[in-house]
Amino acid sequence: MENDPIIEKLKEEFKPDIVEVTVKNQKRVTVTIRPVAILNVAGYLYKSAGFRFIIASAVHTRRGFEIHYHFSRDSSGLILNLHVILDRNNPEIESLSNMFNATNWIEREMHELFGINFLNHPNQDKLISEGNWAEGVYPYRKDFKSVTEDKK
Amino acid sequence: MSRKTLIPIGPYHPLQEEPELFKLYCDGEIVKDIQWVTGYNHRSIEKLSESKTYEQVFFLVERICGICSTSHPFAFANAVEEIAGIEPTDRAKYIRSIIGELERIHSHLLWVGLAGHFLGYNTVFMWAWKYREPVLDLFEMITGNRNSYAMFKVGGVRRDIESHKIAAIRKIMSDVKHKTDLLTGAVMDDPVIHARTKGVGILTRQDVIDYAAVGPTARASGVAIDVRKDDPYAAYPLVNWKVITAEAGDVFAKAQVRLLEMYESISIIEQCLNGLEKTKEGDITVKINEIPEGTGNGRAEAPRGEVFHFVVSDGSNSPARHKIRAPSYVNIATFKKSCIGQTISDATITLAGVDPCYCCTERMAVVYDANSGKRIMNARELIDRSISRSLDLRKEINSNK
Numbered sequence: 001m002e003n004d005p006i007i008e009k010l011k012e013e014f015k016p017d018i019v020e021v022t023v024k025n026q027k028r029v030t031v032t033i034r035p036v037a038i039l040n041v042a043g044y045l046y047k048s049a050g051f052r053f054i055i056a057s058a059v060h061t062r063r064g065f066e067i068h069y070h071f072s073r074d075s076s077g078l079i080l081n082l083h084v085i086l087d088r089n090n091p092e093i094e095s096l097s098n099m100f101n102a103t104n105w106i107e108r109e110m111h112e113l114f115g116i117n118f119l120n121h122p123n124q125d126k127l128i129s130e131g132n133w134a135e136g137v138y139p140y141r142k143d144f145k146s147v148t149e150d151k152k
Numbered sequence: 153m154s155r156k157t158l159i160p161i162g163p164y165h166p167l168q169e170e171p172e173l174f175k176l177y178c179d180g181e182i183v184k185d186i187q188w189v190t191g192y193n194h195r196s197i198e199k200l201s202e203s204k205t206y207e208q209v210f211f212l213v214e215r216i217c218g219i220c221s222t223s224h225p226f227a228f229a230n231a232v233e234e235i236a237g238i239e240p241t242d243r244a245k246y247i248r249s250i251i252g253e254l255e256r257i258h259s260h261l262l263w264v265g266l267a268g269h270f271l272g273y274n275t276v277f278m279w280a281w282k283y284r285e286p287v288l289d290l291f292e293m294i295t296g297n298r299n300s301y302a303m304f305k306v307g308g309v310r311r312d313i314e315s316h317k318i319a320a321i322r323k324i325m326s327d328v329k330h331k332t333d334l335l336t337g338a339v340m341d342d343p344v345i346h347a348r349t350k351g352v353g354i355l356t357r358q359d360v361i362d363y364a365a366v367g368p369t370a371r372a373s374g375v376a377i378d379v380r381k382d383d384p385y386a387a388y389p390l391v392n393w394k395v396i397t398a399e400a401g402d403v404f405a406k407a408q409v410r411l412l413e414m415y416e417s418i419s420i421i422e423q424c425l426n427g428l429e430k431t432k433e434g435d436i437t438v439k440i441n442e443i444p445e446g447t448g449n450g451r452a453e454a455p456r457g458e459v460f461h462f463v464v465s466d467g468s469n470s471p472a473r474h475k476i477r478a479p480s481y482v483n484i485a486t487f488k489k490s491c492i493g494q495t496i497s498d499a500t501i502t503l504a505g506v507d508p509c510y511c512c513t514e515r516m517a518v519v520y521d522a523n524s525g526k527r528i529m530n531a532r533e534l535i536d537r538s539i540s541r542s543l544d545l546r547k548e549i550n551s552n553k
Contacts (some may be wrong), residue, residue, distance in 0.1 A: 008295075025159075028234070030447070046272070050379070052361070052364050053364045054364070054451075054460050054477065055460055055462075055477035055481075057462045057475035059464055061384070068462065070460065070462065072382075074382040075379045075455070076382075077382045077383030077384070079449045079451075080381070083250070097258075100362050101362050101363050101485065102362070102363055102364035102482060102485070102489075104485070105481065105485060106481075119335065129194065139196070139199065140198070140199060
């Protein structure tokens, strides 16, 4: 299968930062990059390559905290998942909110639910559980136990 | 120092995915800033989903939203089928698209009614909701439910549309088309509606790109994105239709896009019914054994825009992670652009322009003085203000004739 020129361009432009490229089919591509390069690569996708930010999903796995930034290129129906793996003990990554507004809420949400720290985020206040949730308890982590589970 | 008034709108809106509170900071008549508070009724569906089997998750995500209750199962089915590499049968695809488009028609009619109400056109409200009823009856006939249809499963649909029902669906569709003509004519020709909605709550093309807005909100600003066209799923690549766009980005453009989209939906349903007649009755599911390890990106075009589901599977019978993004999540953020600088009487219709289901504003909004906390105005009075502005305009237009 022929590779999308945009993927070839990404590989060329950000060669040292790209860890892995998985092409599932012409419309679904996952690019794993080093977390330090997120601003450059996301900036390239948004500003030069005409991608639209859909949403970001944080996942807590054995490897640590992973974030999939989902970008869409609507002209061809391509979803590009920009994938980073963050440190298990100190998950932090540069915020994209200063570049475009669309990531503002989802970064706040990931901070609140997973405890991932977004550097230089304009406002990392709680989005969902303001005033009714303990500090430093992150419910979407796999090691989180609810009160009822504790009692068992 | 000028006195700033805080107008809270919300928090409870049962028709929306999540209840929320908008705080409008006003200086005199003009909205100066807007803040958004949510989480009043956070149900943690993403987390719950991790404890349910793939079959059960369909019923869970169907309850995210009452109005677009089929768009979430739609996107979830697309995501899981991508992981498993399954292609549903043509008949199942047609049925899925029919359900999706019927939902778009009833959701847009609901919006037109509410928008009419906010502008003081209760006749539009009564009409639109009356014409919406036959669509809900149709749902009851096809699925057994007027809402939360429980039609989707991995690899197909749960119920067939039997051949003897097709004639009844065609009849109701032609009625709805006729009524949509009436409604569109009434809305598009009215000078007061033009005066109230044109140039109000404008979102520019750049705002849409910056906030990544989707659906009619984006299409009304000239951004022609529609998942049904861009990343076709179900029966959409098998039928002919076009993406409706408008350039102005104001509330009128949003209304125009929604009204014209209903015609496309009716046309899609008619073509899907033709497709149903060509396929074999009962051929609605593909058997699947297990969901392998992997990730799936599923999306579907809901009435309000793109619904996105991201599913991580670890090979077990329930998702390891399930991320859901409803269209209002990105569309509501655009209020920061569209509302600021508007007058209070235009704020309600600007907020409603995005279609965040506004049925509760009436009961919940109260105007307070931001400094003293004293109550100035309640929501009834707020909507009355919007209605009386339409009346004044109507008088003015009539006297100029």
